[in-house]
Amino acid sequence: MIEQEWEKAKKTAKKYKKLFEDMIVHPNYVKLNGAYYFDVAYLKKGSDRTNGKAIIPGNSGNEKDAMEIHDLIVGFHHTIIGIFTSSDERSRVSPVFYEEALQVSEKGTGEKIEKGKGVIAELGDLLKYLKVEYQKVTDFINGSVEVTEEVNRFLTDQAAKLTACQINMIRLSSDFDGVLADWKEEMENQGLWDQLTRETQKYYIGTLMASGIKNSRAQFNEQPVLPDGSLEKQAASLENTLKEKQAEWIDDSRSKLRWPKH
Structure with missing residues (x-):
């Protein structure tokens, strides 16, 4: 039907x-x-x-x-597009990049290695979280969806969780304190860098290059400021920001309506 x-x-x-x-x-x-x-x-x-x-x-x-x-259906599609645009590519990142780096790092010693392991472990945990929450969205919207207020609340909650997760991932990948750069250098000094696969080496070199030319740092600085605490607390803090962006999208849609006339 x-x-x-x-x-x-x-x-x-x-x-x-x-x-x-x-x-x-x-x-x-x-x-x-x-x-x-x-x-x-x-x-x-x-x-x-x-x-x-x-x-x-x-x-x-x-x-x-x-x-x-x-407003209901346009808000729904705004949220969906935002989730796909921001999360789809990152959800495809392989967890192997973090798992392998941690495994090889276990052979190393020293403060720089330990700090690097901490950042890499946190990135790995965030990626797992992102994959789970993003999968909930893709499973939910498989096929035609009857859009209701309840559906929009669910998607807004998911968008907030994914946004908070990604802001944290961008912050860590930006390497403001040089932790990842120091980790890579020390991995090389201890003969461990070459034990990583070529793909994993490329991943971290790409991450450091992005932070070095300020791409990821500029991206991070454009994000809302998150409070300290759990991802759930951080996600809750993003609710008003997401609603404001949705309202802008709705207003733009209204201004372009060909039917109904308004």
């Missing part, structure tokens, strides 16, 4: 598509008063720039109800 509603919405959405535009009709929906509403984006052809928006019903519906559910 949802597939039929979605197909009908696709046909209706074409009426508001302009020349030289691509169109995306998201499969997720809000159900209100027996009608199914879908979020539509009209993009500049060959680009990801959004020229227009619409909230289109399937086989029935009206402008008033479409406008009523606009």
